[in-house]
Amino acid sequence: MNALLTSAVAGLTAGGTYALLGVCAVFTYRLVAVVNFTGAAIGTAGTFVLIALYEAGFPLWPSVLAGIAAGTVVGVAIGFIMTRWFGEASASTKAAVTVALLVGIIAIGLRLTGGQHPHNMPELFPGSAFRMAGVEVTIASVLTIGLAALFTILADLFLNNTKVGLNLRALADRPMAAELLGIRVQMLSLLVWGMTGAFTTFALMIIAPQRSPNFMTLSLLVVPALAAALVGLFRSFWRTLAGGIGLGLVEGMASSVDSVSQYRSAIPFLVVLAVLLWSQREARWDEAR
Amino acid sequence: MKRASLKASLVVVIAAIVLGGVIAGLLPSYWVFLSTSVLITGVALQSLGLVAGRTGMIALCQMSFAGVGAWTVGYLNLAEAPGGLAVWILIGGLAAVPLGVAIGLPALRLRGINLAIVTLSFATAFDTILATMTYPGQTDFLQVPRPELFDSDEGYFVFVLLFYVVIAVALEVLSRSRLGASWLAVRHSERAAAAHGVSIATAKLSAFAISAFVAGISGGLLAGYLGTLVSENFSMMQSLSLYAVAVMTGAHFAEGAIIGGLLVVMFPEILRRLDLPQDIGNVLFAIGATQALSTGETMSETFRRQVRKLMPARVKAAASALASDLPAPVSRAAGPALSIENLTVRYGSVVALDGVSLTVAAGTVAGLIGPNGAGKSTFIDAVAGFLSSYEGSISLGGKPLEGMPAHQRARAGLRRTWQTNRIAPELTVGGYLALAAKGLSASETKAILGWLDCPDPDTLVVSVDAGTRRLLDVAGVVAARPAVVLLDEPAAGQSHEESVRLGQRIAEIPKLFGSAVLLVEHDMDLVRAVCSEVTVLDFGRVIASGPPAKVLDQGSVKKAYLGIEEESVAA
Numbered sequence A: 001m002n003a004l005l006t007s008a009v010a011g012l013t014a015g016g017t018y019a020l021l022g023v024c025a026v027f028t029y030r031l032v033a034v035v036n037f038t039g040a041a042i043g044t045a046g047t048f049v050l051i052a053l054y055e056a057g058f059p060l061w062p063s064v065l066a067g068i069a070a071g072t073v074v075g076v077a078i079g080f081i082m083t084r085w086f087g088e089a090s091a092s093t094k095a096a097v098t099v100a101l102l103v104g105i106i107a108i109g110l111r112l113t114g115g116q117h118p119h120n121m122p123e124l125f126p127g128s129a130f131r132m133a134g135v136e137v138t139i140a141s142v143l144t145i146g147l148a149a150l151f152t153i154l155a156d157l158f159l160n161n162t163k164v165g166l167n168l169r170a171l172a173d174r175p176m177a178a179e180l181l182g183i184r185v186q187m188l189s190l191l192v193w194g195m196t197g198a199f200t201t202f203a204l205m206i207i208a209p210q211r212s213p214n215f216m217t218l219s220l221l222v223v224p225a226l227a228a229a230l231v232g233l234f235r236s237f238w239r240t241l242a243g244g245i246g247l248g249l250v251e252g253m254a255s256s257v258d259s260v261s262q263y264r265s266a267i268p269f270l271v272v273l274a275v276l277l278w279s280q281r282e283a284r285w286d287e288a289r
Numbered sequence B: 001m002k003r004a005s006l007k008a009s010l011v012v013v014i015a016a017i018v019l020g021g022v023i024a025g026l027l028p029s030y031w032v033f034l035s036t037s038v039l040i041t042g043v044a045l046q047s048l049g050l051v052a053g054r055t056g057m058i059a060l061c062q063m064s065f066a067g068v069g070a071w072t073v074g075y076l077n078l079a080e081a082p083g084g085l086a087v088w089i090l091i092g093g094l095a096a097v098p099l100g101v102a103i104g105l106p107a108l109r110l111r112g113i114n115l116a117i118v119t120l121s122f123a124t125a126f127d128t129i130l131a132t133m134t135y136p137g138q139t140d141f142l143q144v145p146r147p148e149l150f151d152s153d154e155g156y157f158v159f160v161l162l163f164y165v166v167i168a169v170a171l172e173v174l175s176r177s178r179l180g181a182s183w184l185a186v187r188h189s190e191r192a193a194a195a196h197g198v199s200i201a202t203a204k205l206s207a208f209a210i211s212a213f214v215a216g217i218s219g220g221l222l223a224g225y226l227g228t229l230v231s232e233n234f235s236m237m238q239s240l241s242l243y244a245v246a247v248m249t250g251a252h253f254a255e256g257a258i259i260g261g262l263l264v265v266m267f268p269e270i271l272r273r274l275d276l277p278q279d280i281g282n283v284l285f286a287i288g289a290t291q292a293l294s295t296g297e298t299m300s301e302t303f304r305r306q307v308r309k310l311m312p313a314r315v316k317a318a319a320s321a322l323a324s325d326l327p328a329p330v331s332r333a334a335g336p337a338l339s340i341e342n343l344t345v346r347y348g349s350v351v352a353l354d355g356v357s358l359t360v361a362a363g364t365v366a367g368l369i370g371p372n373g374a375g376k377s378t379f380i381d382a383v384a385g386f387l388s389s390y391e392g393s394i395s396l397g398g399k400p401l402e403g404m405p406a407h408q409r410a411r412a413g414l415r416r417t418w419q420t421n422r423i424a425p426e427l428t429v430g431g432y433l434a435l436a437a438k439g440l441s442a443s444e445t446k447a448i449l450g451w452l453d454c455p456d457p458d459t460l461v462v463s464v465d466a467g468t469r470r471l472l473d474v475a476g477v478v479a480a481r482p483a484v485v486l487l488d489e490p491a492a493g494q495s496h497e498e499s500v501r502l503g504q505r506i507a508e509i510p511k512l513f514g515s516a517v518l519l520v521e522h523d524m525d526l527v528r529a530v531c532s533e534v535t536v537l538d539f540g541r542v543i544a545s546g547p548p549a550k551v552l553d554q555g556s557v558k559k560a561y562l563g564i565e566e567e568s569v570a571a
Helices: A002-010 A012-032 A039-055 A060-086 A091-113 A139-161 A163-171 A175-180 A185-210 A215-219 A222-231 A237-256 A264-279 B003-026 B029-054 B062-078 B084-107 B112-133 B153-175 B178-188 B190-195 B200-226 B236-249 B254-273 B280-295 B299-310 B376-384 B406-412 B429-436 B442-451 B466-479 B496-513 B524-530 B555-562 B566-570
Strands: A128-132 A135-138 B336-347 B350-361 B365-369 B391-396 B414-416 B484-488 B516-520 B533-538 B541-546
Touching: A002 A012, A002 A135, A002 A237, A012 A039, A012 A060, A012 A135, A012 A139, A012 A163, A012 A185, A012 A222, A012 A237, A039 A060, A039 A091, A039 A185, A039 A215, A039 A222, A060 A091, A060 A185, A060 B280, A091 A215, A091 B112, A091 B236, A091 B280, A128 A139, A135 A139, A139 A163, A139 A185, A139 A237, A222 A237, A222 A264, A222 B112, A237 A264, A264 B084, A264 B112, B003 B029, B003 B153, B029 B062, B029 B153, B029 B178, B029 B200, B029 B236, B029 B254, B062 B084, B062 B112, B062 B200, B062 B236, B084 B112, B084 B200, B112 B236, B153 B178, B153 B200, B153 B254, B178 B190, B178 B200, B178 B429, B190 B200, B190 B406, B236 B254, B236 B280, B236 B299, B254 B280, B254 B299, B336 B376, B336 B516, B350 B365, B350 B376, B350 B516, B350 B533, B350 B541, B365 B376, B365 B496, B365 B524, B376 B406, B376 B414, B376 B484, B376 B516, B406 B414, B429 B442, B429 B466, B442 B466, B466 B484, B466 B496, B496 B516, B496 B524, B516 B524, B533 B555, B541 B555
Parallel strands: B365 B516, B365 B533, B414 B484, B484 B516
Antiparallel strands: A128 A135, B336 B350, B336 B391, B533 B541
16 A cells, blocks of 8 residues: 555656646647647757756756756747747647647757767756655655646636736637737737746756656657646646646556556556547537538 | 549559559669668558548557557467468458547547547557567567568569559549548538538548558558568657658648658668768658648649649530439428427527427428528527537428437438538539439439539539539539428529529429428528518517518518618508
């Protein structure tokens, strides 16, 4: 029992990261109507800037800041492509574009970082925060979950309680209409992309030491992130938060059971399958067509 | 087989014989070896083109299906199953089918993006599973043997070419069939497809099943090509980059799949010879796919457009045919064809329709009019089965329709048209009619098109003007000769002369096709001219019904339309 609890708690850091990435995905979807497959790749780019600077001997914390700045820039760059050329495109075209961009980013990333070549990723927040029922809870897990919760609260407040948020929600599908209302859509969209870029970069920096830090593995963390977002049906931030943390816990537990631990990366797939089958109980037609 | 498919198939076969002969006969072995790889990638791309290109879904686990096919071939080889490689490859393709269907299931009712997430997460899961299981025979260095006849590099090239040609021809025939038309229709508008009696589930799942089968075959071919395989051959990254290539070149075209295969195989080869890193290829594919998505045109489509420009323009005449070629009307019993009682529809607290009753007698044209927002479109949606719930009863020829989804109502004999154009632009006019009416002969198709002044069957819908597309919509529903036709503002956007002519045609529908008509229209001249009964809706209620001459002169009707009181009308 205690072993299971220990491994579940060990999954908390991953859970917090999934949750944060998932909440960012929902945020992006609700504000700029893009299901973003490059989410984790943007953060990965920033993380590797940190690694490169750190390996070159720069001090840690300035490198972290530079990494976050780089993630923000990459986010804004992708946002620029999406708003400049695909502002009025359909949701599935936009998703297809981010898939294509993901292919390109991973290829460039692998090239620049030397493929599977092992890197020295500093642990930003080593040590444990507190003990709970005899199990150490790490600072990293408290931090990722805290950050995810903070982002959830902010996103919820912004969308429900500010005028700009309300307008954007109503008009996410029709940027042109928002433009006519006097909202600076382009500016705001880029802000959304930059902000999610910064947050995901920070989350990935925390989880990177736990994973094999190669560019592709980290970029593909988008899979559990989107699974979490699906748990929230791309609408509810709180459910996405819960979905992400839950996913991490289940993965943690699975890793302690020998017979299934090898297959634990199949868990997001099972979650996605279950959520989709459950959410489409009632027939619905594709929107307005 | 239709004439057009025969012609296209012949082109593929002749091109294959010529190019195959040149490559296998003249090129050095190394290039033959590379060309085989091009063809295998081409097969995988064709499978992807089916789901991504034709039905417009984002599928990111195509190489996983290929992996299933390859694994099956490896397993059969290890188990020394009878039949040899060709049979094993087919079994490998079949093994991928159940997986394709299972993964297609979550995408049945929700659109593309969910499928992208499912397929991507499946590809991740499959990566781990395959890496853990290892490829059969991998540890014992057991090679998958090629058939004796095709053992050399040249021989195996011919073997793969045979598979490629058979698949290309089969897909060509399929794409021109009603099933193929239904894929395009589903991609363009699921509602419109269902209104023609197409089952969305069957259309999507069949696309997925066939696509998985073809992908499985490409995996089997790869097994024979390389002898032994590792899980990296089928990694998620391969699936992702294959998707980018498919989007870039248009893999649902025969030339698109080959161009894609050439890019995937030859680009790294060129980079290698130039001493450049080979993974730059993926960056190029990403840029190419983004470019194709932003212009909405794949390389194949650009290519075809340029070729068309070079060809001398042929003047497409309106379809001319004899009226006697029209399909014979279906004779039906007299009495009510469609009867609706107490139909009530609520959207939350808003009552869109409030106890509407209406009967359309067989062999007649009835009208349904009312100002904007009166509930006419809601009425049609409810009757045709596009609303999730309503109260009241709807029966077609005495048979209740409750509980039947839209495509079953359409098959039962209740057809509708749409206010906005929903015809897939990639279809030909003839292909659209074949989709709308199963089993229509060529002369019947021409006759119906001629009857409504629609263009020749070979014309692409994309080149037909908006007004004519609306007529085409009408042609589609009457061609099916259903019991009841619901026409939703067919005269909108037509000139006065066109609308008069259309009125004459609509009046002929019951006699020529045996269908009763319910016409929803704003054009009062048209309604007066063709309807024997008119029902007027306002704010979801029936405010008048009866013969048009009487109903249209009622004060309440004038008030609803013109917003003026009875007294001032009288004055």
